[in-house]
Amino acid sequence: MEQTFDVAVIGGGAVGCAIASALVRESLQVVLLEAAVDVGAGTSKANTAIWHTGFDAKPGTLEARLVARGHHLLTERQADFGWPLERTGALLVAWDADQLSRLDSIIANAQANGYSKVEVKSASQVYELEPNLGAGALGGLLVPDEGLLDPWSIVIALATDFVVNGGTLRRKAAVTGAKRAAGAHELQTSTGSVRATWVINAAGLNSDVVDRLLGHDGFTIIPRRGQLIVFDKLARQLITHVILPVPTATTKGVLVSPTVYGNVLLGPTAEDLIDKSATGTTAEGLATLLAKGRAIMPSLIAEEVTATYSGLRAASEHSDYCYDAFPDQYVRVGGIRSTGISSALAIAEHVVADLRERGVKMAGLAAPTTVQIPNLAESRMRPYQDAARIAADPAYGRVLCLCERVSLGEVRDALTSPVPASDLDGLRRRTRALAGRCQGFHCGAMITEMTSAWSGHSHA
């Protein structure tokens, strides 16, 4: 049998990658097992990309604490990784008297979470902040620290950090069985077995299945589907803030939000499902969103749609994250629902502290390698705008994906990086190639050919 890792992390989403990166930076031997062909290919890729403060979380929960801490850590670690964050602020809009009457309780809830910067806005102030809102807004709340993050780059940055600092990443390694032997876990995966002293379950939608494989039975994932519509970049000028509805017990409701990539998002729906693979959109779902969108911002609906997608939130029957560390050297990090990317770094910090407390020997890397993630955000200079960079390497001046202005240099980098893209979806999340309005009309054929050529090359 091969080596025994100190820790096996199951699940290469934002949470798993954050944990794996944090542990490898503590000089542990860590293997990260991802079932799909790529990291970040599940819930982490298909969400609303909001940088949550946790102002609306349930006070006293682990989720409330970790989202607030995670919000801060994303800023603190920004220098290490280079991911974009945009503090746009969120405007929570009340559209009827009932919603208006609940604003006070939302402020009180935020204060209970230690967040006191929520500002009350009158109807006219709401329209001053967002002139393109539909008619009927009665008032609202401004949450100045909510904003936008780049969910694709955060996962890729953390996975890359993990690999360049000595971690072992295994993609296409779905865990199919587990047993205990000689004080360690033996995990069967679809591509070979793995031994590790500790197992951390960050398997997202399948975290309940993995929990049972490891001999526990703490929770059940109820996949909650969120369908979203991405509008054309020409719509970006219509909106400044994340526009939130007044939340209900089950969902934060349908929001309209800019994205760091320069588009506008409308969504999500919230549908409790049984099938964990049901990531398709539906006619009803899209129609519901358009109807809500038309009320929130009529001029948005006149713009072209660039993409539609749906993601499944890994919600459970509990109203908090399902977190526990067990004596059989197992840490459960399950039921991390829509706030997971915002809280990921705080979850990782929490896991590190927990393992240290349980006697796992750690020593921070003296000189961790840091890798700056390529910039996908419109708020910063992109390679196609960078005269000096193009002069140094003309590949950054050869624009391949015309709608998203992705250069040959960026595509090449994504296909040859420490955690390279292996398919078009992976390339899209690393570069934005093919994510634009033409959806491949101009560049699809060429980029597909390059992806297979480079993937073949890197495997040779």
Next chain:
Amino acid sequence: MPDLPQPTDEDVDVVIIGAGPAGLTLAHALGELNIENVLVIDRDTQPGGVPRYSDHHGYGLRDLRQPLRGPIYAGHLALRAVKGGARIMTEATVTDINATKRTIEVTAPSGRVTIKAKVIVIATGCRERPRAARLVPGTRPAGVFTTGWLQRLVHLQHGSPGKRAVIVGAEHVSYSAVLTLRHAKCSIVAMVTERSRHDSFTAFNIGARARWRFPLLTQTTVTGILGDHQVAGVQIQDAKGRMKVLDCDNVIFTGDWISENELARRAGLVIDPGTGGPAVDARLATSAPGIFAIGNVLHPAATADICALDGAHAAAGIADYLGAPGSWPTRSLRLRTEGPIDWVSPNLLPPTARTAARGKVLVQFNERRRLPRLEIVQGGARLWSGYVPWGIPTRPVPISDSWLAAVSATGPDPILRVLP
């Protein structure tokens, strides 16, 4: 590849954005008028635009008076433009435009530059509306294409989309997709359209379907794409609400053209609500002095030869502007539409522009009408009325431009409408 001119920060007389049939023909026509220092910029690796990878006959009929295959037509237009003195810069993407300063920002392998021009011509063409923009639900597997992607895949990359295709749409380009699919040895499971019949030529439809034996499913909606990694089928629904799954491994979304209007919008030009492209007058001048627009960015989608003739026509207006830019009119009436009309082009009516490209104004219907009669009225006065040969969605129909001279510069906006 030949040595191409390198971009630098420079001043040119005319910069044309887009080296398709419209842009290349304009470049040639400007050469004929002895306008020098003309630069054509294109983001593709070669000039030519859409015909470059539409490897079948049907190009060049109205402009060159001979039937040519797409790539040969594209090559001829590019060569003619260069011989006329224009420079063509390829692999160069125009990323921004300033209509007031008349500058454009260009990214190319040779550098990032700003080009200042006396005249900017937007000839950016159009694109097909892809699956997502049509809000077709379902999963997101590989194997979902537009004709544009398909034709580049087959004719430039020598690849194949799969074995069994469903074609969504039944307009001219849909039959072009048929030819490309057959070239790639992919069979056609069905052609599906929401309309009551196809919108192409009867001969195309009968010829293609007799030869390759695929059904045309009319009044049928695509209600879902199936498959996890690769397309596994397409769910359809007919007029009676009956659902069915077509077994296929790829889907081609054809036609439903939209103007590539990003630069026009970034420039702050008046956008015509019908075409989605910049509003233009009969000289193909936009709402901003010194900014012209030609080709399918104005009328998505007319055939390539009509785009080329836009280019030929615009040269005279550009020459006039260059001769006396100060006297250019800045106020225009708009030509508005009523009834089942998608758009009309040109659609701005300044006091001076009196002759349209080919002597024709293009009108696109959004429902089928047999031998429709149209009229143009201004206030109480009828400027023109007449029958047109067809009223078919996706097929722009020409009407006379004779009424342009009768437009009163002070009157209200004229209205084009369909008579009962």
